[in-house]
Amino acid sequence: MESLWLSFRLAACVAVILLAIGMPIAYWLAYSQWRGKFLLESVVALPLVLPPTVLGFYALVAMGPRGPLGKLWMTLFGHGLAFTFAGLILASVVYSFPFAVQPLVVAFESVDPKLLDASALLGAGKMRTFWRMILPLSLPGVVTAVVLSFAHTLGEFGVVLMVGGNLKGVTRTVSIEIYDRVQSLEFGAANRMALLLLAISFAVLSVVYAVNRRLWTPWPAK
Amino acid sequence: MAGEVKPAPLSARIRKERRNSQSPPFLLDVSLEVLPGFTILFGPSGAGKSTLLDCIAGLVRPDEGRIFTGETVLFDSSLAIDVAAQNRRVAYVFQTLALFPHLTVGQNVAYGLHGLEAEHRNRLVAETLQAFRVEHLASRKPGDISGGEKQRVALARSLVTDPRVLLLDEPLTGLDAELKAAIVRDLRAWNAAKQIPILYVTHSREEVDALGERVIALADGRILTTGTPMDVLESPRRARLAQAAGFENLLDGTVLELRESDGVMRVRLEETVCELETPLVHAVPGDPVRIAIRAGDILVAVEKPRGLSARNVLEGQIESLERRATLVIAPVDCGAKFVVHVTPGAVQSLGLSAGQRVWLVLKTHSCHLVV
Numbered sequence: 001m002e003s004l005w006l007s008f009r010l011a012a013c014v015a016v017i018l019l020a021i022g023m024p025i026a027y028w029l030a031y032s033q034w035r036g037k038f039l040l041e042s043v044v045a046l047p048l049v050l051p052p053t054v055l056g057f058y059a060l061v062a063m064g065p066r067g068p069l070g071k072l073w074m075t076l077f078g079h080g081l082a083f084t085f086a087g088l089i090l091a092s093v094v095y096s097f098p099f100a101v102q103p104l105v106v107a108f109e110s111v112d113p114k115l116l117d118a119s120a121l122l123g124a125g126k127m128r129t130f131w132r133m134i135l136p137l138s139l140p141g142v143v144t145a146v147v148l149s150f151a152h153t154l155g156e157f158g159v160v161l162m163v164g165g166n167l168k169g170v171t172r173t174v175s176i177e178i179y180d181r182v183q184s185l186e187f188g189a190a191n192r193m194a195l196l197l198l199a200i201s202f203a204v205l206s207v208v209y210a211v212n213r214r215l216w217t218p219w220p221a222k
Numbered sequence: 223m224a225g226e227v228k229p230a231p232l233s234a235r236i237r238k239e240r241r242n243s244q245s246p247p248f249l250l251d252v253s254l255e256v257l258p259g260f261t262i263l264f265g266p267s268g269a270g271k272s273t274l275l276d277c278i279a280g281l282v283r284p285d286e287g288r289i290f291t292g293e294t295v296l297f298d299s300s301l302a303i304d305v306a307a308q309n310r311r312v313a314y315v316f317q318t319l320a321l322f323p324h325l326t327v328g329q330n331v332a333y334g335l336h337g338l339e340a341e342h343r344n345r346l347v348a349e350t351l352q353a354f355r356v357e358h359l360a361s362r363k364p365g366d367i368s369g370g371e372k373q374r375v376a377l378a379r380s381l382v383t384d385p386r387v388l389l390l391d392e393p394l395t396g397l398d399a400e401l402k403a404a405i406v407r408d409l410r411a412w413n414a415a416k417q418i419p420i421l422y423v424t425h426s427r428e429e430v431d432a433l434g435e436r437v438i439a440l441a442d443g444r445i446l447t448t449g450t451p452m453d454v455l456e457s458p459r460r461a462r463l464a465q466a467a468g469f470e471n472l473l474d475g476t477v478l479e480l481r482e483s484d485g486v487m488r489v490r491l492e493e494t495v496c497e498l499e500t501p502l503v504h505a506v507p508g509d510p511v512r513i514a515i516r517a518g519d520i521l522v523a524v525e526k527p528r529g530l531s532a533r534n535v536l537e538g539q540i541e542s543l544e545r546r547a548t549l550v551i552a553p554v555d556c557g558a559k560f561v562v563h564v565t566p567g568a569v570q571s572l573g574l575s576a577g578q579r580v581w582l583v584l585k586t587h588s589c590h591l592v593v
Binding site for chain 1: 306322
C-alpha cells in the first residue's frame, strides 16, 4: 500500500498547487478582453489532447541534467529533478492543468457581472471582489477543480512512467504498481489495487456531480 | 468611507459612441445638471438612459466629457481624470438590484462599509435597515424575501455608504403603485437629511407624474427637454416624446365645445369631420389641441356597435394589414388616419382584410391631450 499512499500524496500536492496557480490564470482567462486570449486557452487545453508520453518526454528532457529545469534545480538544491518526487509533482501539475483551470474559468464566467459591478460600486477593489464575490459564488467550480485535478493525478500513468520511472517509495505510484503486478502475473494483487482505485475515482466523481447539482449551498457566514 | 458629504449637484457632460455589429451605432451626447433631491430621467427604451448612468457611475468610460459633483471631478477627458467606480462614491441600484445571493441582508448592507470598525459598521447597518423598514430581515438571504423587500434592501445597501449621488435604474418596476409610493416615501424621508442628487430612471409616464419635481427627457441619446413634469409634458417637443413613449397616434384638432359638468370636451380633428370626445383640459373653443392615442387602446368592430359606454365610435376603412410577430398593424382611414394594433387571433376571428369597412371604438380617457 506504499504506492497508494504515494499516489495520494502526489495527487494532494498537485491539487493544492494547481488551485493556487489555477485561480489567477482562470481569473485572467475569464475576464481579460485581450484578443489573443485563445492562444493561452489552447495552451491550457493541450494536455487534454497530447499523449501522456509526449508530455512526459518533454518534461523529462526539460528536467534532465542538461535541460533548463534540471540545471536550475541542480544549482538550487544540488541534485537532479528527473526521477524524484518533486519532478513527478511538476510534470503532474502540467498534465492535470486543464482539469483545474477549465472548471474555474467556467465558474468565474458564470458569476453575474452585475454583482461584480455592484461590488465595485460599493467600494470594493478587485481583490476584495474576488475573495468576497467571485470565489464564494464559484465554490462548486472550485470543488470541481480540486477534485478533478486530484482524481486525474491519482490515475495518471504515462507521465509518471516517463519522468518518475519506477522507484519504490519515491515514484512508484499505484497505477505503476498495478502495471508491475500484471507484468509479473500477480493478478489478485493487481485486482485489489485496481478495484480500490476504481472505487475512489467513483466516489470522487460523485462528489463533483453532487456539488454541481446544488445551486445554492449554505455558505459559511463570513 | 470618507467624512461627511455636503450636498452638491451632479454635473455631467458626456459624449459616448457605442458600436457593435448587431445594431446601428448609437451616440449619447448630453449635458445635464442634477440638483439635490429627486430628478426623473425619462425616455423610451434605447434612449441611452442606462448608458448615461453607467458613465456617471464609472462602469462605462465616456469618449469625451466631464463629470463632477461640487468640487470633486469624477471624470474629465481633457485632464485625463477617470476615477475608478470603486472610488466614486456613486450609489447605483440596478433594475436587477444585484443583491449578493450568498450573503444575508445584513451582510449585503455592510458590504460597502468594510473600512469601518465593527461597532460603527453595525450601528450604521442597523440604522439604515430601520430607515428602509427591513431591520427584521437582517439575517435572511435575498432569495428568501419578497420583491418589495429586496428593493428596500438594495436601497439600504447603496445608501449606507453615504454616497455623493444616487442613481436608480428603474429599481421599482414590477411593484404595485401603493408599494412603490411607500418605498419612495421612505427614500424621500432618508434624503431629507442628506440632500444628495437622486437620478431616477423610468420609461413610465405614470411614474413621471407621480414622482417628479424635475424631469429630464431623453430620446435617441439626446436631451429633449428639462423642467417640471408640466414643462416637459407641455413643451412643443413633447410630440416626439409622446411618440417615443408608445403613442402611435398623434392627431391635431380644434376644441369645439366644453362640457365642464361631464369633465369632457369635443374636439374636431383637423381637416376632417371626425369628432372625438376627450378629457377636459384648460382650453376654450377654437383652441388647437393635440391628441395622443395608443394604437393598442383602439377597439375594432366589423358592425356598427350599439349600447357601448365608449363615447367615440368612428366609421372607417382598413387600408392594409401588416403582420408582425405578435400583433397586426392596421392603418384605418376614418377621414383622419388612425393606426390600430390588433392581435392575429382577432384578425382571424373577425375576418379582417384590407379595404374592409370597420368601426373604431375609443374611450374618452384613451385620448390623451398633449398640448
